[in-house]
Amino acid sequence: MARKKRINPRKSPAQERSRFTVEQIIQAATQVFAEWGYAGATTNHIAERAGVSIGSLYQYFPNKEAILVTLAKRHVEIAGNLLMGLVAERNLIETDLTEVLRPFIQATLELHTGNPRLNYVILSEAVWSAEAMEQVHALEDQFIDQLALTLDTHRQVSVKNSRHAAYIVVHAIKNLAHEFVIHPPAGMSEEAFVEEMVALVGGYLNR
Amino acid sequence: MARKKRINPRKSPAQERSRFTVEQIIQAATQVFAEWGYAGATTNHIAERAGVSIGSLYQYFPNKEAILVTLAKRHVEIAGNLLMGLVAERNLIETDLTEVLRPFIQATLELHTGNPRLNYVILSEAVWSAEAMEQVHALEDQFIDQLALTLDTHRQVSVKNSRHAAYIVVHAIKNLAHEFVIHPPAGMSEEAFVEEMVALVGGYLNR
Amino acid sequence: MARKKRINPRKSPAQERSRFTVEQIIQAATQVFAEWGYAGATTNHIAERAGVSIGSLYQYFPNKEAILVTLAKRHVEIAGNLLMGLVAERNLIETDLTEVLRPFIQATLELHTGNPRLNYVILSEAVWSAEAMEQVHALEDQFIDQLALTLDTHRQVSVKNSRHAAYIVVHAIKNLAHEFVIHPPAGMSEEAFVEEMVALVGGYLNR
Amino acid sequence: MARKKRINPRKSPAQERSRFTVEQIIQAATQVFAEWGYAGATTNHIAERAGVSIGSLYQYFPNKEAILVTLAKRHVEIAGNLLMGLVAERNLIETDLTEVLRPFIQATLELHTGNPRLNYVILSEAVWSAEAMEQVHALEDQFIDQLALTLDTHRQVSVKNSRHAAYIVVHAIKNLAHEFVIHPPAGMSEEAFVEEMVALVGGYLNR
DNA sequence: AATGAATGAGGCTTCATTCAT
DNA sequence: CATGAATGAAGCCTCATTCAT
Numbered sequence: 001m002a003r004k005k006r007i008n009p010r011k012s013p014a015q016e017r018s019r020f021t022v023e024q025i026i027q028a029a030t031q032v033f034a035e036w037g038y039a040g041a042t043t044n045h046i047a048e049r050a051g052v053s054i055g056s057l058y059q060y061f062p063n064k065e066a067i068l069v070t071l072a073k074r075h076v077e078i079a080g081n082l083l084m085g086l087v088a089e090r091n092l093i094e095t096d097l098t099e100v101l102r103p104f105i106q107a108t109l110e111l112h113t114g115n116p117r118l119n120y121v122i123l124s125e126a127v128w129s130a131e132a133m134e135q136v137h138a139l140e141d142q143f144i145d146q147l148a149l150t151l152d153t154h155r156q157v158s159v160k161n162s163r164h165a166a167y168i169v170v171h172a173i174k175n176l177a178h179e180f181v182i183h184p185p186a187g188m189s190e191e192a193f194v195e196e197m198v199a200l201v202g203g204y205l206n207r
Numbered sequence: 208m209a210r211k212k213r214i215n216p217r218k219s220p221a222q223e224r225s226r227f228t229v230e231q232i233i234q235a236a237t238q239v240f241a242e243w244g245y246a247g248a249t250t251n252h253i254a255e256r257a258g259v260s261i262g263s264l265y266q267y268f269p270n271k272e273a274i275l276v277t278l279a280k281r282h283v284e285i286a287g288n289l290l291m292g293l294v295a296e297r298n299l300i301e302t303d304l305t306e307v308l309r310p311f312i313q314a315t316l317e318l319h320t321g322n323p324r325l326n327y328v329i330l331s332e333a334v335w336s337a338e339a340m341e342q343v344h345a346l347e348d349q350f351i352d353q354l355a356l357t358l359d360t361h362r363q364v365s366v367k368n369s370r371h372a373a374y375i376v377v378h379a380i381k382n383l384a385h386e387f388v389i390h391p392p393a394g395m396s397e398e399a400f401v402e403e404m405v406a407l408v409g410g411y412l413n414r
Numbered sequence: 415m416a417r418k419k420r421i422n423p424r425k426s427p428a429q430e431r432s433r434f435t436v437e438q439i440i441q442a443a444t445q446v447f448a449e450w451g452y453a454g455a456t457t458n459h460i461a462e463r464a465g466v467s468i469g470s471l472y473q474y475f476p477n478k479e480a481i482l483v484t485l486a487k488r489h490v491e492i493a494g495n496l497l498m499g500l501v502a503e504r505n506l507i508e509t510d511l512t513e514v515l516r517p518f519i520q521a522t523l524e525l526h527t528g529n530p531r532l533n534y535v536i537l538s539e540a541v542w543s544a545e546a547m548e549q550v551h552a553l554e555d556q557f558i559d560q561l562a563l564t565l566d567t568h569r570q571v572s573v574k575n576s577r578h579a580a581y582i583v584v585h586a587i588k589n590l591a592h593e594f595v596i597h598p599p600a601g602m603s604e605e606a607f608v609e610e611m612v613a614l615v616g617g618y619l620n621r
Numbered sequence: 622m623a624r625k626k627r628i629n630p631r632k633s634p635a636q637e638r639s640r641f642t643v644e645q646i647i648q649a650a651t652q653v654f655a656e657w658g659y660a661g662a663t664t665n666h667i668a669e670r671a672g673v674s675i676g677s678l679y680q681y682f683p684n685k686e687a688i689l690v691t692l693a694k695r696h697v698e699i700a701g702n703l704l705m706g707l708v709a710e711r712n713l714i715e716t717d718l719t720e721v722l723r724p725f726i727q728a729t730l731e732l733h734t735g736n737p738r739l740n741y742v743i744l745s746e747a748v749w750s751a752e753a754m755e756q757v758h759a760l761e762d763q764f765i766d767q768l769a770l771t772l773d774t775h776r777q778v779s780v781k782n783s784r785h786a787a788y789i790v791v792h793a794i795k796n797l798a799h800e801f802v803i804h805p806p807a808g809m810s811e812e813a814f815v816e817e818m819v820a821l822v823g824g825y826l827n828r
Numbered sequence: 829a830a831t832g833a834a835t836g837a838g839g840c841t842t843c844a845t846t847c848a849t
Numbered sequence: 850c851a852t853g854a855a856t857g858a859a860g861c862c863t864c865a866t867t868c869a870t
Binding site for chain 4: 863864865866867868
């Protein structure tokens with residue numbers, strides 16, 4: 001009776017066929033959530049778009065939220081890998097801080113530009129359950145920790161508390177990129193926005 | 208399907224009694240939305256909490272969204288007035304930039320701390336209709352414009368495009384305060400957060 | 415999340431109109447449960463038969479089980495009143511024991527004959543929740559207590575423990591009547607059955 | 622709609638392996654029905670508990686009901702054999718009636734005590750199809766017939782119609798034992814219950 | 829014989845909204 | 850203006866059963 005809401009996938013697909021099914025569902029969900037928002041999306045719609053019966057959907061996901069959580073975790077992971085890759089692929093000690101920041105900010109912006117509505121849904125619209133949030137935040141925290149380490153090593157960076165700084169940097173970039181994509185301000189180009197962001201974050205790190 | 212959704216209050220309360228009713232509804236909605244979120248809140252629940260019949264609620268608000276829009280506009284207005292007041296009440300030319308920023312950021316943070324869940328709902332959870340968004344953004348834009356004017360006059364501020372800068376500043380502060388309140392990071396006090404924000408925005412404006 | 419299952423009516427009808435609605439639902443449920451059994455009955459079917467929208471049904475009953483519980487309590491009450499009335503309406507001291515038992519057994523049999531399927535559903539098919547069962551059993555226990563008192567006063571009755579005897583008598587009559595109606599044995603008339611029952615219970619009480 | 626429901630096992634297991642499979646399913650079903658009730662039990666759950674695929678389950682049982690019917694018949698058979706054995710194993714003519722009844726009643730009670738929930742499910746909760754009922758009742762009738770013969774021979778028994786008496790005796794004992802186990806009355810021990818039953822049935826048979 | 833992925837009808841229930849009183 | 854009973858579309862989800870492998 002007091003059944004706690006599960007948000008993790010119900011069972012992992014064992015056979016080839018079912019792995020395909022799950023992938024179809026995820027792809028369909030990506031589109032449907034982006035088009036209709038979380039509340040507007042229906043599980044039946046997702047199943048239909050996936051070309052799969054509603055029963056199959058519920059074979060792998062215990063409820064609607066679990067689908068979004070899977071999407072969210074996947075996106076956070078992809079984004080994290082992409083961004084950490086960006087940082088890792090150049091010699092930070094040698095590179096000018098601005099030169100590290102610009103591609104970083106651009107990439108973040110592009111991540112949101114790619115499917116802004118989906119990011120919107122993931123970031124804000126969904127009513128995250130406590131557990132789901134924890135899972136996504138754990139990934140985010142991991143990323144912040146890694147960035148903090150990186151900041152410590154850069155000669156141009158002078159901050160008292162690198163973890164605090166990483167927190168500020170990550171969320172400033174994420175949230176402003178999000179804001180920019182969702183409510184594009186009149187009269188500011190993408191390039192201009194990136195430059196302002198570089199100035200904002202660059203000035204903060206290199207005091 | 209295409210029936211355009213009204214989001215403005217249905218009629219303005221003319222008599223004393225009805226003004227009271229509307230106020231009751233708004234107060235109740237503030238609580239209920241904050242407690243249950245937008246989707247979780249029901250109009251019946253709001254009416255009940257307001258001590259008003261559901262019929263009366265619909266006498267003044269055409270639908271659920273309109274109630275939230277009313278709340279949102281009110282909150283944006285209150286916030287705007289408060290923050291503009293803060294800026295206006297001191298002689299900016301004379302005051303050190305940091306001394307202007309700190310109370311500004313603190314106030315923003317407090318606005319979110321006061322009723323974080325409601326702000327969360329207003330800012331993100333609600334599925335804003337295009338028109339509703341426009342209305343709220345118009346108020347936000349107004350505020351940004353005023354801030355841009357202020358920035359132009361401060362001697363310590365040196366930005367190429369003051370409207371761009373105002374946009375960045377407003378949204379950086381708003382979104383980071385929001386983030387901080389909603390997902391408080393472990394190991395960063397409110398004071399520390401404010402100082403980081405002052406550094407972030409101060410460094411940006413005073414290049 | 416851990417919402418406990420309610421089985422009591424959701425709200426009592428205040429106005430005349432709604433009292434009628436509730437009555438319609440109960441009447442319809444009586445028929446539908448009797449015709450289709452508990453599992454086979456659907457709330458939509460009940461609402462339709464009641465000439466009422468499904469929403470109205472759920473305004474007064476939180477779920478399907480609650481409807482049956484209401485029926486069950488009503489039936490137990492009616493049966494209890496009828497049977498206690500039977501006992502009360504004659505001077506037990508004067509009457510021969512058999513003369514008290516026969517109408518009592520006949521009435522019980524008729525109660526089950528009247529709507530055997532509904533009794534079946536109420537008595538056995540429904541998956542009684544613990545709380546629902548308690549409520550119905552409380553009424554049954556009340557009846558047993560009263561019967562025990564009556565047994566104590568009858569001169570022809572000689573039992574060691576009148577409450578035990580009342581338990582045996584009530585359930586023997588109830589269950590055998592139930593059995594007889596649900597699975598009528600070949601070659602035994604209703605009259606014959608009643609006489610056998612009189613012999614069974616009479617012999618037990620008057621040892 | 623009118624597709625007649627099969628309730629007999631789909632095919633008899635010929636090979637050793639399949640006989641084992643069927644046995645596993647039956648054991649699992651016994652547990653699952655007892656734990657969850659008929660409606661609450663799912664075929665998938667039974668298959669899983671049996672360590673067998675759902676497909677295999679449907680290889681041997683055409684539907685959920687058929688599983689329960691198989692259980693029911695098995696239990697009626699076991700019970701019948703046990704009880705008839707009890708009657709047969711002593712010389713009835715010589716034995717005092719009470720001495721026959723007591724172990725008989727005790728055994729019936731124990732049969733129900735053993736797995737009360739399963740008996741509950743079998744006896745009442747399941748929505749018996751007409752055919753299924755017939756099958757179970759045929760076994761019950763057989764038993765009643767045998768008991769009637771026995772009653773005819775006992776010197777202490779004096780009943781007009783021994784088949785009627787057997788019907789009453791069997792169902793009185795069965796239903797009261799069932800009742801006692803399912804809704805144990807406060808303040809009556811198992812021993813006390815047996816004695817009351819002995820008095821009830823003994824008084825009836827030995828008028 | 830066994831597997832288990834897939835199916836989909838249909839049940840229960842919610843809740844924004846209307847409208848007769 | 851207020852009331853609150855009534856509405857019903859529509860969503861989520863279950864689970865018995867099938868069938869390709």
